[in-house]
Amino acid sequence: MFALTEDHRDIRAAIREIAEKEIAPHAAEVDEQERYPSEAQKALTAAGFQAVHIPEEFDGAGADAISTIIVIEEIARVCASSSLIPAVNKLGSMPILLSGSEELKRQVLPSIAAGDAMISYALSxxxxxxxxxxxxxxxxxxGDDWVLNGTKCWITNAGVSTWYTVMAVTDPDAARPAQGxxxxxxxxxxxxxxVGSKERKLGIKGSPTREIHFENCRVPGDRMIGxxxxxxxxxxATLxxxxxxxxxxxxxxxxxxLDIAVDYLRERRQFGRSLAEFQGLQFMVADAAMQIEAARTLVYQAAAAAERGDANTTFLAAAAKCLASDTAMKVTVDAVQLLGGAGFTRDFPVERMMRDAKITQIYEGTNQIQRLVMARSLLR
Incomplete structure (x- = not known):
């Protein structure tokens, strides 16, 4: 049947409890001070949720794609910056899982699975x-080594991570740039x-974004991926x-x-009635809930398709990212509106959530690029 397994539901309950008790209380301070969410990393590592996707043969939990999605979703529900701990660990390690040698996997992945190290992804x-x-x-x-020179930018969790998956040109004369x-x-x-200085950002301020520089950086030859x-x-393929x-x-x-907006509408009174009784506001929360459920379903479908290796994986991945991020932007803007003046203050989390939502329309490919990817998949 079209439903999550009991294991998936148990994972959601477990990570939600951790998120609400150990991550949410620090979320506002993390944003305000623009500091790394060390409390979240400690709590996630203690519970084994910092990189659940690592296979068991490399000392990981061996969780499936849906489980990983649930972990990220539940953390982001209270703190988007903290959700980038498991998300970027997957992003950085996925190239190794897809194309790395057995020796390279054993060299890198166990330390991430144990929480002793994190890994970032350096493409842009x-x-x-x-x-x-x-x-x-x-x-x-x-000789047996490679020497890297250049600069990568927009590197999430740079300076915190120990490992970095880095793309570099090894054949500038290749017939097509991508082949070099x-x-x-x-x-x-x-x-x-x-590691360069931190970017000054609109949102996800608790997750450091930096440039990284390679100045005759010597890397052993056995650390080439593929x-x-x-x-x-x-x-x-990683994306x-x-x-x-x-x-x-x-x-x-x-x-x-949406959860915050619904609670506010129930509690706030105007014109002698609860805000929850006003039909115009009811329509706003109904639309938000509908859009979230549609996005969630597509995200889960895309994650499962990628794990199975379905032929339409590229289309679904782009569609899921695009729909969900557009939904997040709309829902958070509406949540600020539903809270009125209170929503515009830092006394409530919705203004932070609105700022955090914006980056989801930009990183891992802008939503304009996602639409190109989808169109090309359809028209090939």
Whole structure:
């Protein structure tokens, strides 16, 4: 039947309890002070929720894609910044899971599964955002090693992570730019690896976003992911698995905002009546709930399709991320409206949720790019 398993429901109950008791109380302060949510990382690691997707053979929980989605969604419901801990661990490690050697997997993944390390994903550059294949970061073979030079930007959790999956050009003369790109795993202790200053952002302020620099950064040859020239294909395959996680983050943000708005409408009185009795406001929450449920269903469908390797995975992943993030933006804006003047203050979380929702329409491919991906999938 079309329903979550009992295990999925148990995971939701467990992560929701952790989120509400140990993450939510710090969410406003994390945003206000623009500091890393260390309480969330500690709580998630203690419960084994920081990277549930890592397979059992690499000391992980071996959770399926739906379980991972549920974890991210429930954390995002109270703190979007904290939800990027499991989300980015999946993003950074997915290229290794898809294309890495057995030895590389055993070198990197157990430390992430144990919570001793985190991993970030480095694809974008200042002049290579949506056009990622135009990247300028270079990797040149030197004996058994590779030497990287260049700069990556918009790197989520940079400076916190120990490992970084990095795309770099190894063959600048390739027939097509994408065919000259390779993937590497860089360690924060590698010589020549430098972390830049934090970006000043609209939302998700608790998750540091930084540039990372490679200044003759020497990486052992056994840390190349897959064969030379396959990095861009691995990067795109990774997004089929991780765009639904951004959809889950967006669904969680939207659900959290709607929950707050519904509670407010029940409690607030105007003109001698509860706000919940006004039909115009009832329509707003009904629309929000309908849109969230539609987005959630598509996100779960996309995650399951990616795990099965369905032929329409690329379309579904793009559609899920696009629909869910557009929904999150609309629902959070409406939640601020439903709370009126109170919603415009930092006394209530909905203004933070509105700011946090915006990035879900931008990262892991803007929603304009998602529509291109969907159209090309349909018209091929």
């Amino acid at each position: 550059e200042r002049e290579a955002g949506s056009d990622a294949a135009a990247m300028r970061t270079r990797a040149v073979a030197d 790109i390779s993937a590497f795993v860089v360690h924060s202790g590698d010589p020549g690896f430098v 064969a030379p020239g396959t990095g861009f294909a691995t990067a795109m 089929d698995h991780t765009r639904p996680t951004i959809g889950a983050q967006a669904v969680g943000i939207a659900q959290g905002a």
